[in-house]
Amino acid sequence: MNDRVQKYLAPVLVLIVILVLWEVWVASFNIQKFLLPRPSVILANFAQFFIFEPGDTAAATSTDQFFVFVPANVSRDKLEPVLAGKFADFSLFGRQIVAVKGANLDPILQAAFFTLREALGGFALGCSTGILIALATARWTVTREAFMPFAIAANSTPIIAFAPIMNNWFGLDNPFSKMAIVAIMIFFPMMINTVRGLVSVDARSLELMRSYAASDFEILFKLRIPNSLPYLFNGFKIAAALSMIGAVVGEYFGGPRIALGVFITQEAALFRFSSAWAAIIVACILGIALYLVILAAERLAMPWHVSFRN
Amino acid sequence: MQNPVVSIQNLNKTFGEGTANQVHALKDINLVIQPNEFISLIGPSGCGKSTLLRVIGDLTGITSGQVLINNKSAHQARLDRDYGMVFQAATLYDWRTVAKNVQLPLELMNYSKEKKEGRTREMLALVELSDFAKHFPWQLSGGMQQRVAIARALAFEPSILLMDEPFGALDEMTRERLNLELLNIWQKTQTTVIFVTHSITEAVFLSTRVIVMSARPGRITQDIKIDLPHPRNTDTRENVRFFELETEVREALRRSESKRE
Numbered sequence: 001m002n003d004r005v006q007k008y009l010a011p012v013l014v015l016i017v018i019l020v021l022w023e024v025w026v027a028s029f030n031i032q033k034f035l036l037p038r039p040s041v042i043l044a045n046f047a048q049f050f051i052f053e054p055g056d057t058a059a060a061t062s063t064d065q066f067f068v069f070v071p072a073n074v075s076r077d078k079l080e081p082v083l084a085g086k087f088a089d090f091s092l093f094g095r096q097i098v099a100v101k102g103a104n105l106d107p108i109l110q111a112a113f114f115t116l117r118e119a120l121g122g123f124a125l126g127c128s129t130g131i132l133i134a135l136a137t138a139r140w141t142v143t144r145e146a147f148m149p150f151a152i153a154a155n156s157t158p159i160i161a162f163a164p165i166m167n168n169w170f171g172l173d174n175p176f177s178k179m180a181i182v183a184i185m186i187f188f189p190m191m192i193n194t195v196r197g198l199v200s201v202d203a204r205s206l207e208l209m210r211s212y213a214a215s216d217f218e219i220l221f222k223l224r225i226p227n228s229l230p231y232l233f234n235g236f237k238i239a240a241a242l243s244m245i246g247a248v249v250g251e252y253f254g255g256p257r258i259a260l261g262v263f264i265t266q267e268a269a270l271f272r273f274s275s276a277w278a279a280i281i282v283a284c285i286l287g288i289a290l291y292l293v294i295l296a297a298e299r300l301a302m303p304w305h306v307s308f309r310n
Numbered sequence: 311m312q313n314p315v316v317s318i319q320n321l322n323k324t325f326g327e328g329t330a331n332q333v334h335a336l337k338d339i340n341l342v343i344q345p346n347e348f349i350s351l352i353g354p355s356g357c358g359k360s361t362l363l364r365v366i367g368d369l370t371g372i373t374s375g376q377v378l379i380n381n382k383s384a385h386q387a388r389l390d391r392d393y394g395m396v397f398q399a400a401t402l403y404d405w406r407t408v409a410k411n412v413q414l415p416l417e418l419m420n421y422s423k424e425k426k427e428g429r430t431r432e433m434l435a436l437v438e439l440s441d442f443a444k445h446f447p448w449q450l451s452g453g454m455q456q457r458v459a460i461a462r463a464l465a466f467e468p469s470i471l472l473m474d475e476p477f478g479a480l481d482e483m484t485r486e487r488l489n490l491e492l493l494n495i496w497q498k499t500q501t502t503v504i505f506v507t508h509s510i511t512e513a514v515f516l517s518t519r520v521i522v523m524s525a526r527p528g529r530i531t532q533d534i535k536i537d538l539p540h541p542r543n544t545d546t547r548e549n550v551r552f553f554e555l556e557t558e559v560r561e562a563l564r565r566s567e568s569k570r571e
Contacts, residue, residue: 204401207369211395211472212418213388222414226405304405304446 037274040066045104045278050083052076052096064274104275107263112282115251115260118175119243119290122182127239129183130190131232137191138198138224139216148195155188163250172254182246186239193235197228230305233298240294244287313381315470315502316343316366321375323361335361337527339375345469348496348503350513350520352559354567358528359506360474366504367393367472380469387470391419394463394501398475400455402447408458409434409443415466433461436495453484460492464499471496471503477512486544489515493542510563514538514555515547522559524566531566534558 019039025031026038033041043066050068062068063082070079088099137144163181170177201224209219251261260283267276299308323336335358343349351359364370365377368384379387387393394415402411409430416426434440437457447455456476463471477485489512496503507513513520514536522532536555538546546552 202401204397204399205403208395208397208401210369211367211388211393212415213391214418218418222417223403226403229405302405304448306448309448 034271034273037277041274042277042281044102045108045275046102047105048082048100048102050079050098050100052098054094102278104278107258108260108275108279108282110258111260111263111279112286114175114256114258115178115244115247115283116286118178118250118259119182119247119286121175121179122246123186123239123243123290125179126183126186126243127190127236130187130235131194133187134191134194134198135220137195139220144195144199148192151188151191151195155192159185159188160246160249163246163253166250167253167255173256178247178250178255178259181250182243185242185246189238189242190235193231193238194228197231198224200231201227229302230307233294233301236294236298237291240290241287244283244290248283313345314342314378315345315347315380316341316504317376317378318342318366319376321362321365321377322373323358323365323370324373327373334527336365337529339528339530341521341530343502343504345502346500348505348516348518350505350507350517351523352507352510352513352520352563353523353528354525354563355508356528357523357525359523361528362523363472363474363504363506366470367395391415391466392469394466394468394471396456396459396463396471396473396476398478400447400452400459402455402458402462404447406447407443408439408445408447408450411447411458412462412465414462419466421466429465433465436464436498437461437491451484453480453488456480456488457491460495464495464501467499467501469502471501473503473505475506475508478507485509485512490543492516493540497541510556510559511547514552514559515542520559522562522566532562534562 022036023038023040026036041064044064048066048068050070053069053071055072063079070076076083082100083098085101086098087101090097090099133147137147160181162184166177166180166184170180198220205223205227206219209223214222248261248264251259252265255262257263257266260279264276264279264283267273267279298305302308318339318341321336321339321341322334325331325333325335339362341362351362353359361370365372366379366384368388377384380390380392382390402408403414406414412430412433413426416429421429430443431440434443437460439454439457439461442450442454447458450458459476477488480488492503493516503516505513505516517536520534520536521530522534523529524531534555538549538551538555
């Protein structure tokens with residue numbers, strides 16, 4: 001247990017140190033907001049804490065911060081419109097604290113949900129077709145020899161370049177246009193990984209199956225597919241990262257207002273960089289979350305694997 | 311006399327026939343093996359002993375001659391699941407527990423659930439690994455893994471056990487213990503064993519007959535009957551007759567080497 005705490009504590013501390021340095025750096029060198037907003041300003045897009053100071057001594061902070069310190073001499077009436085959206089109200093250290101939803105929380109969450117749906121749809125489509133074609137090529141050597149060179153070649157091309165074409169084919173506002181981009185991006189690494197897993201079976205393991213007079217079908221299910229699991233999950237990990245990239249970058253070329261990529265480009269175009277940053281952070285968190293889900297699934301699917309032995 | 315388990319006549323096997331790297335792997339092999347014999351194939355590396363084993367197990371084809379296993383072709387014998395195979399590497403499936411590995415052939419042969427579990431329990435008891443049924447292969451030592459492989463090979467009661475240097479990668483102590491264990495198992499199960507090795511001691515200790523082979527082309531140079539009494543145990547290794555037989559095999563090997571020069 002202690003080891004686990006230590007394992008997670010170190011990166012969390014690093015994150016806090018980076019955020020504090022960033023905050024102090026921007027504040028002390030007076031870096032312009034449009035170049036690099038402070039973390040506290042970015043976070044204020046999601047939520048704000050209004051802290052009512054008991055005395056007049058504290059200096060009033062600007063109202064676009066994560067923590068807004070309000071001295072007693074500031075009239076609360078002016079803050080009423082903002083405070084109306086409060087979701088929590090409590091006191092701590094003798095101060096009243098009001099927690100308010102950030103102005104961009106709802107639009108960003110809505111956009112995140114929309115983009116996540118595109119990414120997941122593309123993930124499902126790309127992975128399933130990649131695996132199916134891989135199974136076919138592993139079964140019929142001719143198909144493998146015919147397809148693999150193209151798959152390997154396509155895997156090293158910037159498939160995202162097709163995004164405008166997909167937008168044109170399926171319509172800018174149709175989430176399927178982004179799913180198609182994601183699916184094509186994922187298809188090749190997924191197929192290549194699966195084929196490798198199905199084919200790179202130990203010769204002795206195959207001979208063992210032959211000595212039992214096992215059918216091709218039995219060899220597939222009892223040997224080739226279990227053997228391909230580590231390769232399959234490597235494919236899933238690559239696909240998880242690509243799916244968020246594909247969806248967000250696909251949206252950079254156009255899409256409905258309620259999509260993360262569109263939100264980011266529009267906010268940036270209007271010089272509202274703190275909300276653009278907030279949306280970027282959410283996109284990153286979604287990417288990491290997808291990856292973690294795959295890691296957890298991997299542990300469940302193959303607890304026997306080398307990487308989980310201790 | 312009973313029908314022989316293995317009957318090989320004028321067997322020849324050539325790899326890469328008609329090419330520049332043509333290798334005459336097996337030349338004019340004649341070999342008859344009776345039920346419940348324990349046969350060791352011994353010879354220098356490259357003498358084709360593993361190839362001969364693989365021919366018997368129908369894992370590789372032949373160039374000419376005749377191979378009959380239980381009075382049918384080797385191919386038919388494989389389809390009839392007459393063989394249990396044990397390789398030098400245990401070749402357990404990483405994703406299966408010990409018990410599930412032993413069950414693999416039983417699954418393929420559609421045993422009922424009760425029979426599958428019953429057989430697995432019996433086999434794990436036979437190789438003394440009952441406490442490890444739920445372990446994964448990586449949690450076992452090399453010797454234990456090889457015992458699981460033997461349990462798996464015997465699980466479906468094949469009439470012939472083919473073993474290709476099964477203890478070659480193990481240390482001397484483990485090898486001697488497993489030799490004893492294998493003899494016990496062989497006597498309990500009444501299977502015919504064909505065992506490839508390059509250890510003279512191991513061959514003499516285990517076998518009822520030692521077949522000495524020579525290399526390039528691989529052929530049988532001597533067929534030595536091992537008349538040590540059964541059951542054999544650690545004392546057998548200190549028996550005078552044991553040393554005589556060891557010497558006989560060693561000299562046969564030397565002769566087959568020098569003949570080549």
